Each structure stands twice: as C-alpha cells, then as structure tokens.
Amino acid sequence: MHPSLAQVHDRIELQKSALPQMYGDVDFTQTPERYTQDVAESSLPPSLHNMAPPPADMVARVKAYTMLGDVTADAYAALMGEYGFRRLVDMLTTACDEGLEAVPDAPPELVALITEMETRPDWLDMDMVRKGAALNRLPMAVTSPWMIRGAFLATFMNKYTALPMAITGTLGYSTSARRVNETATFFTVTTLPGALEPRGEGFKAAAMVRLMHSMVRFNILRKMKSWDVSVYGIPVPQVDQMPAGLIDVFLLAYQMLDEGRTEFTADERARV
Structure with missing residues (x-):
C-alpha cells in the first residue's frame, strides 16, 4: 500500500534532521503561497x-x-562538496550499469539510493508494468515527444x-533545450523491454533524474x-513531478469519462 498521510508528514519532518544543511532552516508547518484549496x-x-x-x-x-x-x-x-559533481554522476552511472560492487568504497548514501530503487513494493505487478510498457512504446516514439x-x-x-532552473542557470536557450530532450528521452526509454529492471536503461535514467533534481x-x-519557502515551498517538490509523470494517465482518465466509464480497461490499467 502507498504510505499513509501521517507517514508522508513524518518523511517531510525527517528532511530537517537528516539533512540540516539543506532543510535546517525550513518551517514545514507553513503553507506556501503556491498552494491553494480555493478552486477560484x-x-x-x-x-x-x-x-x-x-x-x-487526496487534497491534504x-x-x-x-x-x-x-x-534519499x-x-x-549533499556529498557534492566532498566528491564533486562529476564524481557523483560517475559513481551513480557505474552502480546502475554494473552494480554497487563495481564502485570502490561506495558511500553509504549511494548504497541507500540504489537499494531503495531496487526494492520492489509489494503492490507492484511487474507483469502489468511490462504489458503497459509494450502498449506505450509506439505512442512514446511517435506522439509523446x-x-x-x-x-x-x-x-x-x-x-x-x-x-x-533560473537560479541554477539552466533556463537558457541551449540548457533548456537539452533539458527537454533529456526528459523526453527519459520517458521513452522507460518503455523499452526490461528498462525498469536493475541495470536497465530506464532504471538508470530514473536514478539520474532523481540526482539532478536533488x-x-x-x-x-x-x-x-x-x-x-513561504512562497515557493521546496524546490522541485514531489508535487511538481506528479503531473510530469501522469500526463498520459490524466488524458486516459479524460477519455474514460468522455466514454461514460468510471473504470479503466485492463490495457489502460497496465498503461497507468
């Protein structure tokens, strides 16, 4: 099952104690300006x-x-000051391609990240995921870009x-174009056969996306x-990544409602 709302709040608070250099000054009790419950x-x-x-x-x-x-x-x-940007990327790439054993003296933070990604939730049906990937492969190649x-x-x-992106200098013409291309590539490679298994291209792409956002x-x-924070909340929060990953699901839901249905078909469930 997905984490309870109480567990989500516990994870939010954990940020302050686990990473004080990033979240120590953040007041997690405030409601940022960017959020509203007023539909108008x-x-x-x-x-x-x-x-x-x-x-x-769901609103909460x-x-x-x-x-x-x-x-994670x-x-x-946060190890950037110790290892540098390039080294962090290289270690993560090696761990995804060859396994953690191929990274000499892998820092525990890298081990935790790869282990978390390799841990499959009990509720996740990988046969259904593979079916959805096959159904999404052609649309991802033709229309999704x-x-x-x-x-x-x-x-x-x-x-x-x-x-x-503006603060970190990645909103310029060439960098923004590269970001769009990398994101389109990320979603596409996740539909390749075996891509989401450890050592798969989609697995590595997901790991790199997580590192870049972090x-x-x-x-x-x-x-x-x-x-x-009182205006913008947390940079690149989970709520911003939800629409990016769920646009096709959103459109599927619209199609379902337009057809007078209240449940997805078996193929649609696999794509979701």
Whole structure:
C-alpha cells in the first residue's frame, strides 16, 4: 500500500534532521503561497470549477507533497562538496550499469539510493508494468515527444517551477533545450523491454533524474536568501513531478469519462 498521510508528514519532518544543511532552516508547518484549496484562485480553467471536489485525503496529500523533496537522493547530492559533481554522476552511472560492487568504497548514501530503487513494493505487478510498457512504446516514439515539448512550455513559464532552473542557470536557450530532450528521452526509454529492471536503461535514467533534481535542491536550499519557502515551498517538490509523470494517465482518465466509464480497461490499467 502507498504510505499513509501521517507517514508522508513524518518523511517531510525527517528532511530537517537528516539533512540540516539543506532543510535546517525550513518551517514545514507553513503553507506556501503556491498552494491553494480555493478552486477560484487556482490555475484550473473556469469550466472545471464546478466539478466534484476531490477526496479530502487526496487534497491534504497534494499539499504535503509541496514540501517534500527526495530524502534519499538529496543525501547523495549533499556529498557534492566532498566528491564533486562529476564524481557523483560517475559513481551513480557505474552502480546502475554494473552494480554497487563495481564502485570502490561506495558511500553509504549511494548504497541507500540504489537499494531503495531496487526494492520492489509489494503492490507492484511487474507483469502489468511490462504489458503497459509494450502498449506505450509506439505512442512514446511517435506522439509523446511532441506532447512533452508542449508541456515543458508551461513549466518554463510557471514561476514556481521555472525559478529553480533560473537560479541554477539552466533556463537558457541551449540548457533548456537539452533539458527537454533529456526528459523526453527519459520517458521513452522507460518503455523499452526490461528498462525498469536493475541495470536497465530506464532504471538508470530514473536514478539520474532523481540526482539532478536533488542537486538543484541542494544548490538552492543551502543559499536560502535566493529562495523563499513561504512562497515557493521546496524546490522541485514531489508535487511538481506528479503531473510530469501522469500526463498520459490524466488524458486516459479524460477519455474514460468522455466514454461514460468510471473504470479503466485492463490495457489502460497496465498503461497507468
């Protein structure tokens, strides 16, 4: 089962004690400006203002994810001062390609990250994942690259999601283009056969995405003057990564409702 809301809040608080150099000055009890429960104030189009409200637990979970980074990957990124950017990337790449045993004196933070990624939740049906990957393979190659590029325009124009890139110098023409390409590639390779297994290309791509996001958080939060948590919450929080990974699911849900259904088909469940 997914973690309870109480467990999510415990993980949020853990950030302060586990990584004081990043989260020590963050007040996790505040509600950042970027979050609202008032639909009229939200970015939803007026046509959706009168839809049935989501369950209260789901609303509270989304609010909590506004203040949650990635404790495990953040701890690894925080080693940048000791190992340097290039060394952290190289060790992670080697661990993904050849296993932890191929990294001499692997730091415990790297071991924790790889171990966490290799631990399969009890509720996850990998046969269903493999079926969904096969169903998604052609759309990812043909149509999704264009959808991802369109979606990134919204990211670049949203002050809450664009500011981390602006602060870290990755919102320029060439760097933003590379970021779009890397993200489109990430989602595509996750659909390749065996990609999500350890040593798979999708596994490695996911590990690198986690490290890159954590490096952004590390570089921003250790210089708190340039980041207002009361306005923006945590840089690149989990709530920002949800829409990136769930756009196709969102569209599937719209299609389901348009067809008068309330449940996904077996193929749609596999894609989800």
